[in-house]
Amino acid sequence: MKKITHPLFLCLLALTHTVSQAGEWSGFAGLELRGFNQTAQDSRQDHSTNFSFVLEPEYYHKWDGGDQSIAFVPYLRLDENDNERTHFDIRELTYLKAAENWELRLGIRKVFWGVTEFQHLVDIINQTDLVENLDTEDKLGQPMINLALINDWGTVDLFVMPYFRERYFPGTSGRLRTIPETRQDRSLFESAAKEKHIDLAARYSHYFGDWDIGLSHFYGTSRDPRLLLGTDNSGTPFLIPFYDIINQTSLDVQATKGNMLWKFEGLHRSGQASTYNALAAGFEYTFVGIMNSAIDLGVLGEYHYDERGESAISIFEDDIGIGARLAFNDVQSTDALIGLVWDRDSGGQFFNIEASRRIGDNWLLELQGRFFFGQKRRDPAFSFNRDDYTELFLTYNF
């Protein structure tokens, strides 16, 4: 038998070997079921249950002793009822190079700023993927060049963002949308460059003993658009997202004093109609091992204020949030979070519950419930007034 020693074969063998050695795939696939217990405000939102499938694989490869890496995270959601909720996104496609005094990141990724729990006020780099969830924690991948300069006196992050991602809004038949509907295809921009406006940001972050602070400035396209009222040819009203060019300076601080965490976020924004200030401040206190068990109970309280008051795009214009977090510290990592947000101005209330538990080694079951009470017509949250829902989300993690 002739030995296979053809150079091409050897190359192929080497390549196969390299690829199989290089990087790793992980991620999750999940099935989501939402049940709505009230008839929707708009008759076109005519479903009371909704199935959704999500897939988020992740490829990661590092070399150079971990000082260089690439990550690729595509995301897909298929939704039963809402065409806008069915979407594909690249959550991450990044090259990273780390050195002693700097770190460079090129590509699409997600960045989080902030410390509070009920609202992520100062978090601005990424656009919110609003079709995913109301909690604004799901983000669209943001293209950027990010250079972090690492010094003894703190880290300075510089961001250049060459492409803006428009907010995704639920479609006509989707629940949990504005009434009237917000039309992404009718978006307007202050900048003539539209989504090609180059946005810039800088952030200083460091910690001093038990104080962690972040001081940031952002210049560019507002992530949260103003919503202007328009009508189409048939006279049906709809909302037009309008993206201003803004300047925003923000500060986020956390003081960690034993079992007590003190949190503050504040911002000053100009360029989006009137100049305004907003803040979110509060605490989280943890009772460790309650009633001689392994269970930790956290108690949260936050106040949220937006100077624009009733005209604020945000639903957090003069709101108090209280909540409790239970961590069972068990093998299944069971935890639960309940929260209530009370609008001091309109009296509207928003109740939220989230819980999760691992099943076996690879499955995770999450429960979520969001309920709206007493929203007044003038309140931005009035749109969701009949969209109370309970969700079960089962994922397989690999």
Next chain:
Amino acid sequence: MKKKWILSILLTLLLNNVFAETPKEKGLAIAIEADKRDSGWTDQIADMSMILKNKQGDTSERVMRITTLEVPGDGDKSLITFDDPKDIKGTAFLSHTHSLIPDDQWLYLPALKRVKRISSSNKSGPFVGSEYAYEDLSSQEVEKYKYKWLRDEILNGRDTFVIERYPQYEHSGYTRQIVWLDKEMYQPLKLDFFDRKNSELKTLLFLDYKQYLDQYWRPDSMQMTNHQNGKSTVLSWTDYKFKNGLSDRDFDKNTLKRAR
């Protein structure tokens, strides 16, 4: 008469100090010697897996990588990156430990890309649902305990010092621990934990010690048994590497964000 009495007390004290250690002094001296012998490794990288077992025998596995930086005069710095279970893959935990004041701890949550400074008063809480508490796994500094030598004893054919030690950290979950310290390695072979009510809570066995760099002894396996709930956790160490040239930079919040 009175003068003579005081003099004899002073003499007794002096003689005691010079010629015979009290059990407390002996315990402390052994702890200092153990600390001295385990100094100078600079930094350490290792893989760790935990098998959690409940009373019924059901098991669950945790896999993580741990890097540690020796900090002379203070507690060590460590970074733990989780690989299993898959739903917490990529979660990373950074801690700058201290002897008597709370550690500085940050948690990185990969789904949100969020770094959270967390309260570290909870040293007595379970680590990832296992029978280990955070304080069982954090660095062992001399100042963390007061000591009392109890006796010498042969354990599984090895000569050991049996020392009782009392945690000085106010939030510790233990009133006391009894440690069987191998006389040759100056490393523990067995550790008994007593809870806040002074009842026997857990026993930890250190197995299969190997020596690295001709000096540092590390166990391949550590078996923790909880006598009160019948659960156990077997912890296995693999791939110990020392003196990797790590620095403070490898244990900062920037590194935490890209640990995986």
